[in-house]
């Protein structure tokens with residue numbers, strides 16, 4: 001395996017820096033990539049986090065994974081691990097890049113494009129060739145708290161099998177987004193699952209432990225690791241629907257995350273701060289609450305509750 005000029009043989013481990021960018025101070029911004037290779041050939045799996053700089057749960061999952069001593073003694077195959085993909089946004093405590101672009105809408109990227117496009121280009125040219133498939137760790141954005149779930153496109157059988165091997169509480173059917181890493185990697189026949197758990201800037205205990213268990217389970221199912229992992233009880237969701245605020249005001253819900261609700265059930269309420277107006281949020285379908293907005297002040301049209309349907 002060759003990564004950015006470094007050769008990593010079977011049975012070897014390495015840390016390789018992808019050097020993409022110089023900060024305005026002249027300091028070099030490096031993306032550390034950890035590679036673990038077994039003596040025996042096998043699948044090459046990518047685990048990556050921090051595509052969005054404010055999504056810390058994935059970074060914590062990666063830290064837990066790097067602590068996992070088994071990785072240094074894989075039974076077969078390789079693991080490529082990128083704990084913080086978007087280093088400059090992580091430093092800026094921001095989801096997006098300094099120019100406002102979303103790195104996950106810059107793929108496959110170009111050598112001379114925007115900063116995001118250059119980072120995406122490096123990942124496309126240097127990381128995707130050395131992996132067979134992977135998992136990209138995210139959290140909800142804009143104060144949306146996501147119940148641990150993997151997103152994949154059910155039409156892609158390879159990707160659905162991968163999701164079942166990972167075994168998150170929910171497996172959600174999700175079409176590809178234009179210019180995303182997931183779309184680019186699927187085009188190359190290398191499915192990458194998107195794992196979503198919790199919200200930005202907040203550690204979610206369940207999100208971190210489910211993510212870690214998923215990584216171990218996936219490697220165990222691929223016969224790369226001999227570990228014991230909790231049995232998964234994944235619920236497959238073929239569709240999902242957002243419920244949006246009908247008026248602006250203060251949002252409250254007492255519904256529990258991850259639970260099942262029935263059509264026409266009241267899920268929460270948006271009230272005007274002066275107690276003049278109140279609008280209930282009504283479930284349009286039967287389903288599971290896979291995402292809930294945590295911000296009390298909302299505008300009409302804001303996405304408040306995400307329901308996954310079987």
Ligand SMILES: [Zn+2]
Nearest residue numbers: 052055138139
């Ligand atoms: Zn994200």
